[in-house]
Amino acid sequence: MxxxxxxxxxxxxxxxxxxxxxxxxxxxxxxxxxxxxxxxxxxxxxxLGLANDVRLRVAVQAGVEAYGVGSGASHLVCGHQLPHEQLEQQFAAWLGLPAALGFATGYMANLGVITALMGRGDAVFADKLNHASLNDACVLSRADFRRFAHNDLAALEHLLAASTARRKLIAVDAVYSMDGDMAPLPALLALAERYDAWLYVDDAHGFGVLGGGRGSLAHWGLRSPRLIYLATLGKAAGVAGALVAAETAVIEWLINKAHTAIYTTAAPAAIAQAACASLSVMAAExxxxxxxxxxxxxxxxxxxxxxxxxxxxxxxxxxxxxxxxxxxxxxxxxxxxxxxxxxxxxxxxxxxxxxxxxxxxxxxxxxxxxxxxxxxxxxxx
Structure with missing residues (x-):
């Protein structure tokens, strides 16, 4: 071997x-x-140049002083500390979405969301230029995994129209990490509405940069209960981790069913405290x-x-x-x-x-x- x-x-x-x-x-x-x-x-x-910003460094140092280094347990045991809760609430409020849930990484967020919402008998429709974490999540969900040519709305509509799946989800990057172009989110949401599907948006490279910092949904002016939104915190936000925002029922379901949120030790509270500081800086500057x-x-x-x-x-x-x-x-x-x-x-x-x-x-x-x-x-x- x-x-x-x-x-x-x-x-x-x-x-x-x-x-x-x-x-x-x-x-x-x-x-x-x-x-x-x-x-x-x-x-x-x-x-945005926040990874070494002095205010984030002060926030993480204060977080270590207040909460120590390790969180000690998963969120559902005793690892969900006050800064984690504050970060989720601050993020959801800033986006104008009902609720949010934190994950240790963007990769874990994609795996957790898609596998919790989709399964056998369901179908996921994914852009061919999606990030590897989205592809892995689609495969692991055991749903029918159908890919369409990059930003090809006609091809996606053909797949959606032909699908007899019990539940459908369209998964896309908002800004594609290796090409830098944007997904046509308004048209994708229109297709999701027409064919009774979720639209899952991975905004790793748009959050903090687009929409006055609020990301791609704000950039396009989109609101819908069909939207599930992911932002990673290790890029423009300069910290680490990820957050998913959606309707309250979606977030409550993920708290109960997303394995990558349930069966892992919570990230350090100090990181969440630094992320709260980052959101404030992004909003103000x-x-x-x-x-x-x-x-x-x-x-x-x-x-x-x-x-x-x-x-x-x-x-x-x-x-x-x-x-x-x-x-x-x-x-x-x-x-x-x-x-x-x-x-x-x-x-x-x-x-x-x-x-x-x-x-x-x-x-x-x-x-x-x-x-x-x-x-x-x-x-x-």
């Missing part, structure tokens, strides 16, 4: 597909120390989103006339599609040598290799200019 694994690793190397980790020895920021090298960071998801949008415009304008294939994204995720995995790795390494960290994303994560450029409110205009200069030098412009 070990020989088979070694052969498999050699094959990954040959295809330029082997993944390796780098060690970051500084807080998350626009500039990082990585493997002993100081770099401009254009590959993180700290879109709209300049962070304005600055992020300015950086996005600067990057797109700077590459508009170049030979780079920049995908049509208006989000903080700005992917540059390249010919193959070898070219993606080579460009990423060349940027690294110039003091800039941009991730090379390759199959099977994506169908076509790319550089995944991500922007943050903590970047300076000069940082984006440095990235542009390096990219244009490498492409020969």
């Amino acid at each position: 070990l020989d088979e694994l070694e052969a498999g690793l050699i094959a990954l190397d040959a295809g330029h597909l082997r993944r390796r980790r780098r060690v970051v020895s500084s807080p998350q920021a626009a500039r990082l120390e990585v493997d002993g090298k100081h770099l401009l960071n254009f590959c993180g998801n700290d879109y 709209g300049w962070r989103r304005e600055r992020l949008q300015a950086h996005i415009a600067q990057l797109r304008e700077g590459l508009r006339a170049s030979r780079y294939a920049l995908l049509p994204s208006e989000s903080a995720i700005q992917p540059i599609v390249v010919s193959n995995s070898e070219q993606a790795l080579r460009l990423s390494q060349q940027l690294w040598e110039r003091g800039i960290w941009v991730a090379a994303i390759r199959p099977p994560t994506v169908a076509t290799a790319r550089l995944r450029v991500t922007l943050s409110a903590t970047h300076e205009t000069t940082d984006v200019a440095a990235l542009l200069a390096a990219l244009l030098e490498l492409v020969g412009n």
Whole structure:
């Protein structure tokens, strides 16, 4: 068996597909120390620059002083502490939704929600570019798992119309993590209404950035009892964990049936306390989103006339599609040598290799200019 694994690793190397980790020895920021090298960071998801914000650090320190480090138990035993409850209430109130439930990670939230709501005899309809956690959740639910081409509403409607499932759920990312584009949520909700389905929205990359910080539902102005909304806290919010908001009956059902919420130790209360502070900062400091949008415009304008294939994204995720995995790795390494960290994303994560450029409110205009200069030098412009 070990020989088979070694052969498999050699094959990954040959295809330029082997993944390796780098060690970051500084807080998350626009500039990082990585493997002993100081770099401009254009590959993180700290879109608003809150991961090392002093107010969040003070909040988590106060949480440790008040509640200790570990929560000691699952939420349904004795691990549901006051900051957990406060975070759920604050999140639901800010979104204008009836109730919310916290999870330790976004991955666990997706697994918990979909497997709790769907089962044999049901059907889940999922965009082909959905995050892996959504796909895994759909498979584990044992429901009929049907995928449709990316943002193809006609294909989705055909599947919905043909389905005789007892219960239906449409699952999508609100902002796609590797392409940066948005799901057409109003049209998807209209289909959910027409065919008596839930619409489950994973807004990992939209929460905090879109809709004045409230995320993709606020961006589109959507409200419906059919909506189930997920926001992760490890990206724009700068903390960790995830929250799901929906009608009260949905949340109560998840408290009783979502295994990833029931059968796991609660996350530390100090993290929830920091997340409460993060929500307050996101609500108060709209300049962070304005600055992020300015950086996005600067990057797109700077590459508009170049030979780079920049995908049509208006989000903080700005992917540059390249010919193959070898070219993606080579460009990423060349940027690294110039003091800039941009991730090379390759199959099977994506169908076509790319550089995944991500922007943050903590970047300076000069940082984006440095990235542009390096990219244009490498492409020969």
